[in-house]
Amino acid sequence: xxxxxxxxxxxxxxxxxxxxxxxxxxxxxxxxxxxxxxxxxxxxxxxxxxxxxxxxxxxxxxxxxxxxxxxxxxxxxxxxxxxxxxxxxxxxxxxxxxxxxxxxxxxxxxxxxxxxxxxxxxxxxxxxxxxxxxxxxxxxxxxxxxxxxxxxxxxxxxxxxxxxxxxxxxxxxxxxxxxxxxxxxxxxxxxxxxxxxxxxxxxxxxxxxxxxxxxxxxxxxxxxxxxxxxxxxxxxxxxxxxxxxxxxxxxxxxxxxxxxxxxxxxxxxxxxxxxxxxxxxxxxxxxxxxxxxxxxxxxxxxxxxxxxxxxxxxxxxxxxxxxxxxxxxxxxxxxxxxxxxxxxxxxxxxxxxxxxxxxxxxxxxxxxxxxxxxxxxxxxxxxxxxxxxxxxxxxxxxxxxxxxxxxxxxxxxxxxxxxxxxxxxxxxxxxxxxxxxxxxxxxxxxxxxxxxxxxxxxxxxxxxxxxxxxxxxxxxxxx
Amino acid sequence: xxxxxxxxxxxxxxxxxxxxxxxxxxxxxxxxxxxxxxxxxxxxxxxxxxxxxxxxxxxxxxxxxxxxxxxxxxxxxxxxxxxxxxxxxxxxxxxxxxxxxxxxxxxxxxxxxxxxxxxxxxxxxxxxxxxxxxxxxxxxxxxxxxxxxxxxxxxxxxxxxxxxxxxxxxxxxxxxxxxxxxxxxxxxxxxxxxxxxxxxxxxxxxxxxxxxxxxxxxxxxxxxxxxxxxxxxxxxxxxxxxxxxxxxxxxxxxxxxxxxxxxxxxxxxxxxxxxxxxxxxxxxxxxxxxxxxxxxxxxxxxxxxxxxxxxxxxxxxxxxxxxxxxxxxxxxxxxxxxxxxxxxxxxxxxxxxxxxxxxxxxxxxxxxxxxxxxxxxxxxxxxxxxxxxxxxxxxxxxxxxxxxxxxxxxxxxxxxxxxxxxxxxxx
Numbered sequence: 001x002x003x004x005x006x007x008x009x010x011x012x013x014x015x016x017x018x019x020x021x022x023x024x025x026x027x028x029x030x031x032x033x034x035x036x037x038x039x040x041x042x043x044x045x046x047x048x049x050x051x052x053x054x055x056x057x058x059x060x061x062x063x064x065x066x067x068x069x070x071x072x073x074x075x076x077x078x079x080x081x082x083x084x085x086x087x088x089x090x091x092x093x094x095x096x097x098x099x100x101x102x103x104x105x106x107x108x109x110x111x112x113x114x115x116x117x118x119x120x121x122x123x124x125x126x127x128x129x130x131x132x133x134x135x136x137x138x139x140x141x142x143x144x145x146x147x148x149x150x151x152x153x154x155x156x157x158x159x160x161x162x163x164x165x166x167x168x169x170x171x172x173x174x175x176x177x178x179x180x181x182x183x184x185x186x187x188x189x190x191x192x193x194x195x196x197x198x199x200x201x202x203x204x205x206x207x208x209x210x211x212x213x214x215x216x217x218x219x220x221x222x223x224x225x226x227x228x229x230x231x232x233x234x235x236x237x238x239x240x241x242x243x244x245x246x247x248x249x250x251x252x253x254x255x256x257x258x259x260x261x262x263x264x265x266x267x268x269x270x271x272x273x274x275x276x277x278x279x280x281x282x283x284x285x286x287x288x289x290x291x292x293x294x295x296x297x298x299x300x301x302x303x304x305x306x307x308x309x310x311x312x313x314x315x316x317x318x319x320x321x322x323x324x325x326x327x328x329x330x331x332x333x334x335x336x337x338x339x340x341x342x343x344x345x346x347x348x349x350x351x352x353x354x355x356x357x358x359x360x361x362x363x364x365x366x367x368x369x370x371x372x373x374x375x376x377x378x379x380x381x382x383x384x385x386x387x388x389x390x391x392x393x394x395x396x397x398x399x400x401x402x403x404x405x406x407x408x409x410x411x412x413x414x415x416x417x418x419x420x421x422x423x424x425x426x427x428x429x430x431x432x433x434x435x436x437x438x439x440x441x442x443x444x445x446x447x448x449x450x451x452x453x454x455x456x457x458x459x460x461x462x463x464x465x466x467x468x469x470x471x472x473x474x475x476x477x478x479x
Numbered sequence: 480x481x482x483x484x485x486x487x488x489x490x491x492x493x494x495x496x497x498x499x500x501x502x503x504x505x506x507x508x509x510x511x512x513x514x515x516x517x518x519x520x521x522x523x524x525x526x527x528x529x530x531x532x533x534x535x536x537x538x539x540x541x542x543x544x545x546x547x548x549x550x551x552x553x554x555x556x557x558x559x560x561x562x563x564x565x566x567x568x569x570x571x572x573x574x575x576x577x578x579x580x581x582x583x584x585x586x587x588x589x590x591x592x593x594x595x596x597x598x599x600x601x602x603x604x605x606x607x608x609x610x611x612x613x614x615x616x617x618x619x620x621x622x623x624x625x626x627x628x629x630x631x632x633x634x635x636x637x638x639x640x641x642x643x644x645x646x647x648x649x650x651x652x653x654x655x656x657x658x659x660x661x662x663x664x665x666x667x668x669x670x671x672x673x674x675x676x677x678x679x680x681x682x683x684x685x686x687x688x689x690x691x692x693x694x695x696x697x698x699x700x701x702x703x704x705x706x707x708x709x710x711x712x713x714x715x716x717x718x719x720x721x722x723x724x725x726x727x728x729x730x731x732x733x734x735x736x737x738x739x740x741x742x743x744x745x746x747x748x749x750x751x752x753x754x755x756x757x758x759x760x761x762x763x764x765x766x767x768x769x770x771x772x773x774x775x776x777x778x779x780x781x782x783x784x785x786x787x788x789x790x791x792x793x794x795x796x797x798x799x800x801x802x803x804x805x806x807x808x809x810x811x812x813x814x815x816x817x818x819x820x821x822x823x824x825x826x827x828x829x830x831x832x833x834x835x836x837x838x839x840x841x842x843x844x845x846x847x848x849x850x851x852x853x854x855x856x857x858x859x860x861x862x863x864x865x866x867x868x869x870x871x872x873x874x875x876x877x878x879x880x881x882x883x884x885x886x887x888x889x890x891x892x893x894x895x896x897x898x899x900x901x902x903x904x905x906x
Contacts, residue, residue: 177879185796187857193665243686287750415656441890
């Protein structure tokens with residue numbers, strides 16, 4: 001069966017206008033937030049309900065074409081690109097809030113709903129949706145489910161998996177199932193854990209029941225200036241050891257401060273600052289007031305030159321700009337930005353950062369760091385020009401070395417961006433063949449024919465194929 | 480199920496070690512006969528033991544402290560009791576980071592002591608004095624403090640698991656944020672050992688609270704009793720909130736237990752000033768008085784009890800807003816309730832009249848299912864005599880998840896030797 005027959009079948013399901021197939025229409029779907037990897041889909045469909053998603057999946061199966069769900073395409077590991085000429089199932093039309101149950105602190109939403117829109121929708125009820133990845137103004141709940149997204153507030157609130165109660169999804173065989181429970185408790189296997197962060201390889205999520213959190217009584221944001229990043233990391237260690245769990249503990253290094261201050265995101269930071277620590281405290285008013293003093297003490301003990309408490313919402317926003325504007329500010333430095341993502345035990349942060357910077361220097365790369373210090377979640381950012389083949393090769397080489405350093409320190413190769421195509425070959429740095437094969441068993445229980453977002457998560461060699469001898473090779477390479 | 484052949488015992492002795500196999504005392508679980516206990520001394524021996532079981536198709540029941548052996552459908556083949564008690568001890572405790580790697584057979588009490596000595600809190604408090612970490616994780620059991628601690632699934636950072644064919648695997652890691660591949664941890668937590676035997680876990684610990692205080696109040700049996708309890712549970716410093724039927728409350732607070740209505744226990748933990756403020760609030764709004772911490776321990780124990788050896792205990796999970804109707808339905812069936820109003824968990828005890836009270840069992844199930852459906856949740860029969868468990872699936876009504884569970888079982892435990900028959904749908 002030909003591509004034109006496939007497109008005709010898909011148009012029969014979603015309508016002429018909701019199936020893109022011309023090259024110029026497909027181009028925006030060639031890559032996601034990670035521009036290093038690209039793959040052209042054979043078509044893009046924009047279904048409007050679960051039934052259409054199920055019919056699209058069944059049509060793809062008939063044509064033997066793989067498929068991949070896509071939210072806003074802000075992912076940073078190439079998870080939303082269609083390998084093997086697959087069909088992209090775009091969820092942007094599934095963007096409604098279906099129900100808000102304030103009494104039980106939950107909401108039912110469609111996967112294409114933008115993260116920040118959800119919190120705005122539930123704010124009148126005194127509630128918010130806790131996971132807030134930096135891309136929250138654009139990224140979707142469905143994408144967050146796929147990647148188990150985090151953000152700056154995971155230290156206290158956890159990641160997406162801690163805030164999803166139930167899902168409706170279309171399995172790779174076209175069946176529609178419900179997993180989880182609005183109560184938050186299971187009488188059966190916990191399949192939510194697998195599907196959340198499953199990077200869209202286990203099915204297409206079509207409805208999400210989220211847990212909402214009460215807006216805290218008090219929120220305070222502090223900005224502390226340190227002579228260097230090691231001192232800032234030590235202060236974070238002091239804070240955690242003292243038994244505090246701030247809502248956020250974010251560090252911005254000197255190289256980032258320089259870029260931010262030279263950009264439209266300028267937050268008025270002293271340009272000679274070695275590092276900035278952003279602390280957000282929330283909770284009961286009496287507790288937050290006392291915690292401010294404890295943060296001041298911890299920062300002072302690690303030679304902070306000053307600690308400012310935001311006086312109002314405008315100042316809080318300015319403090320956060322130093323952190324959230326970092327990625328945008330990098331755009332001034334070079335045409336491309338590679339945002340890395342790795343996690344190490346927090347106490348190892350100073351030595352790991354030192355080694356990460358040394359790697360970049362050795363490869364003659366412009367590297368800056370912003371990171372979720374409380375979680376030990378690093379984001380080394382490399383500014384580069386992809387048109388320079390030599391520089392690109394150095395970027396890739398440095399990336400692998402950075403991950404090796406993090407794994408050697410007892411860490412993980414992704415804290416919130418996922419594996420996608422970007423890091424699939426690095427999975428063996430962390431897991432044994434037996435560990436990966438166990439993941440393949442899970443995959444096979446959902447998607448025995450490997451048609452749902454193939455070519456992601458697992459190394460290209462042999463994995464998952466062993467679990468299913470009938471399966472195709474990856475990337476169209478026959479076995 | 481046939482007995483064990485001498486060759487089977489020899490194979491197990493080769494796998495686990497001579498001293499690890501005890502065939503001297505036979506026992507029964509839900510009518511299934513156990514012929515020997517195998518207690519591997521380390522994770523490698525555990526993997527070899529499971530491989531031997533799979534190779535010879537010998538079913539096992541997995542046990543830690545044995546606290547929750549009653550949970551699950553009657554086993555299909557329980558010739559071996561596979562004990563994790565040989566895998567005991569805290570392997571690593573990072574006091575800087577607040578994470579610990581603990582072996583599955585470690586008694587929770589032992590782990591708690593080690594964690595507290597390092598200045599942290601172990602965030603698990605299920606009932607059962609002998610309970611082990613592995614048992615808590617495999618059963619997903621929670622105690623009153625789950626309101627503050629969170630669910631076990633949310634506290635596990637990494638797991639070592641031996642799959643049903645004896646393959647030793649690791650998932651997750653030691654860091655608090657990790658999306659490196661699938662999250663298999665949550666699949667094993669609460670799966671009653673259906674997909675693997677947990678041998679060790681990396682856990683996230685909690686800071687020890689500056690202040691901990693327990694309050695007790697009585698609530699009359701009026702329509703606003705449960706909404707008031709829910710409101711109390713949602714006060715930010717509340718770590719545990721338990722609502723106990725007057726009928727069983729004397730076991731918790733002999734002096735305060737009301738004749739009718741409910742006993743409410745509220746535990747606050749955290750910042751001293753915030754806890755003090757909430758104490759005033761509970762005193763004025765609920766007439767609550769401060770009480771000794773022993774009351775919470777007694778409530779925890781009560782949560783795990785039944786009315787005698789033939790009694791039933793259901794666990795329902797419902798939406799908090801439906802708790803009133805759920806309680807009414809269960810009370811109508813003669814149940815005594817222990818409710819966690821903040822999270823919608825209800826432990827319902829129902830007495831049966833006789834050894835084989837089939838009609839009483841049917842009535843109890845009908846009420847429990849009606850209540851669970853009305854609460855948009857589900858019900859599990861957590862404890863019951865063996866005959867009562869053979870009548871219907873103790874995990875309640877089938878869901879889409881059961882079909883996927885069957886598919887997972889065939890891949891994670893192809894010979895079906897791990898707790899065979901015990902989990903949902905008899906997998």
